[in-house]
Amino acid sequence: MPPSVSFDRLAHQPAYKVVSEKIRNAIVSGEIQAGDLLPTETDLAEQFGVTRSTVREAIRLLEHGGILGRAGRKRLVVTLPGTEAIGRSVSSAMLMHQVTFEELWQVAMGLEPLAGKLACLSATKEEKQLLADNLVRTKQVMNDHDALLEVEIEFHNLVAEATHNHALLLARAPLNELFYPAWGAIIRALSPGERILVAHQHVYDAICAGDEEKAEEWMEKHMRDFRRGIEMGNLGFDQPVQG
Amino acid sequence: MPPSVSFDRLAHQPAYKVVSEKIRNAIVSGEIQAGDLLPTETDLAEQFGVTRSTVREAIRLLEHGGILGRAGRKRLVVTLPGTEAIGRSVSSAMLMHQVTFEELWQVAMGLEPLAGKLACLSATKEEKQLLADNLVRTKQVMNDHDALLEVEIEFHNLVAEATHNHALLLARAPLNELFYPAWGAIIRALSPGERILVAHQHVYDAICAGDEEKAEEWMEKHMRDFRRGIEMGNLGFDQPVQG
DNA sequence: ATTGACATATTGTCGGACAATATGTCAGCA
DNA sequence: TGCTGACATATTGTCCGACAATATGTCAAT
Numbered sequence: 001m002p003p004s005v006s007f008d009r010l011a012h013q014p015a016y017k018v019v020s021e022k023i024r025n026a027i028v029s030g031e032i033q034a035g036d037l038l039p040t041e042t043d044l045a046e047q048f049g050v051t052r053s054t055v056r057e058a059i060r061l062l063e064h065g066g067i068l069g070r071a072g073r074k075r076l077v078v079t080l081p082g083t084e085a086i087g088r089s090v091s092s093a094m095l096m097h098q099v100t101f102e103e104l105w106q107v108a109m110g111l112e113p114l115a116g117k118l119a120c121l122s123a124t125k126e127e128k129q130l131l132a133d134n135l136v137r138t139k140q141v142m143n144d145h146d147a148l149l150e151v152e153i154e155f156h157n158l159v160a161e162a163t164h165n166h167a168l169l170l171a172r173a174p175l176n177e178l179f180y181p182a183w184g185a186i187i188r189a190l191s192p193g194e195r196i197l198v199a200h201q202h203v204y205d206a207i208c209a210g211d212e213e214k215a216e217e218w219m220e221k222h223m224r225d226f227r228r229g230i231e232m233g234n235l236g237f238d239q240p241v242q243g
Numbered sequence: 244m245p246p247s248v249s250f251d252r253l254a255h256q257p258a259y260k261v262v263s264e265k266i267r268n269a270i271v272s273g274e275i276q277a278g279d280l281l282p283t284e285t286d287l288a289e290q291f292g293v294t295r296s297t298v299r300e301a302i303r304l305l306e307h308g309g310i311l312g313r314a315g316r317k318r319l320v321v322t323l324p325g326t327e328a329i330g331r332s333v334s335s336a337m338l339m340h341q342v343t344f345e346e347l348w349q350v351a352m353g354l355e356p357l358a359g360k361l362a363c364l365s366a367t368k369e370e371k372q373l374l375a376d377n378l379v380r381t382k383q384v385m386n387d388h389d390a391l392l393e394v395e396i397e398f399h400n401l402v403a404e405a406t407h408n409h410a411l412l413l414a415r416a417p418l419n420e421l422f423y424p425a426w427g428a429i430i431r432a433l434s435p436g437e438r439i440l441v442a443h444q445h446v447y448d449a450i451c452a453g454d455e456e457k458a459e460e461w462m463e464k465h466m467r468d469f470r471r472g473i474e475m476g477n478l479g480f481d482q483p484v485q486g
Numbered sequence: 487a488t489t490g491a492c493a494t495a496t497t498g499t500c501g502g503a504c505a506a507t508a509t510g511t512c513a514g515c516a
Numbered sequence: 517t518g519c520t521g522a523c524a525t526a527t528t529g530t531c532c533g534a535c536a537a538t539a540t541g542t543c544a545a546t
Contacts, residue, residue, distance in 0.1 A: 016303070027335075027339070028486050056296075057300060060303035060304045060307075061303045061306060064303075064307040067335065067339070080336075080339055080340060081335075081340075085336075089308045089329070089332060090329055090413055090414075092267065092270075093328075093413055094409065095271045096310070103409060103410040106411065110357040111353050111414075114349065114352070165349055165350070166337065166340040166346060167347045167349070167350045170333055170336055170337055170417070174413070175414075243272065
């Protein structure tokens, strides 16, 4: 016979979590702006009625998400979480889930062509100039594997930034981080400088011309090349990505 | 005259960060498996040669990313970061960046149709059954706004899970969280039960038939409906999303 | 096999302490 | 005036020791 009444497990949240949530709420609700200084640890401890140790643990909780940071070794600062912080945290999650290249590539096929398309609508002159500069440098370092990797990654980041879509930037941050070593391996194995340059050039032209379809299409081709690169280089397309 | 030599700013990383990184490395490198128990705080403190307070701060740093968790109120456990942890952390980043509905919707247009397409290839019988159950429940709660919201969100999650693509699941986690209130507002304002059901039905049929194109297409239509819903409901398509 | 009593281990929180470093002030000197 | 150095102050990073609350493990009694 089942018990006639059942009680919820009462959740006695530790103080450091409560404090952390209070601070987080104040931040995301806009009560504290990015760039604002937080009170000192001692002040916070007094305000919340807990010890400094507890406040410190609460702070660490938020620090990892990039919401809080320190300028120098000093005062706490409310920070706009950049792509790095998000990328690191999400990509380590993906690593633990043993995400394969294939899975990663599928997501990239959803996001990179989209970035190309959207960039056509919103790229400023300055951003187009940065892309042009990147192309020039690409031609120069065509045979320097390490440098080529750098400009290749930079190109994709520039396109993504040209969309001015922060949701997109944050969503693709982990891909960036995880593809990095793979691109490096492909470049070393196949020296695909020419193919990369051609694809980038077409994407750039499309963005300058505002031709959404073409940008999307060439970004797609570029990503298919990437896939073929992994397959041809025997890098294990269906294998988990390495950190 | 510029100085003849320049030195890098020497980075005196605090101990809690070092400890945190060491633990993180051990985890993502697979040295410690998910599900494993970590040594007690006192043990860790001894091993690293620091105080328990320092170890605790290091632990908090990882706890936020969902890498570490506690079973009960006891021992530390290495955890596979779920979509909730990632979703919370990334979505608060998006909130702080004042991401607009439009930006969010653009990313969703890249990921949701993709999810539909991929689900056609990998959905198991059990998952199809879950989708079917969801459809039945959708018909039942068509006029109950709150319940309708629940099944709507669940449907999208089920489709995403049916792809078996963890990278995709993690990438779309924040969208989920941020769209939630918006869907609710749309449903209350427009009672779009019929349209939702029709779209879901078509996506479901396509997945069962393994028809990738159709699944993608209907998911796209569904998302366009969502966009029109925000616009018609005057919910501010170009306004920042509210937490 | 279940219950209760008891010792033990571990976490959450507290309080105080100190060294290292950044900040602010002010006098001294070109 | 503008720069330098000395000094007091504030704040963080780290340490130590302590205690209550709570899980865990053991064992006897029923």
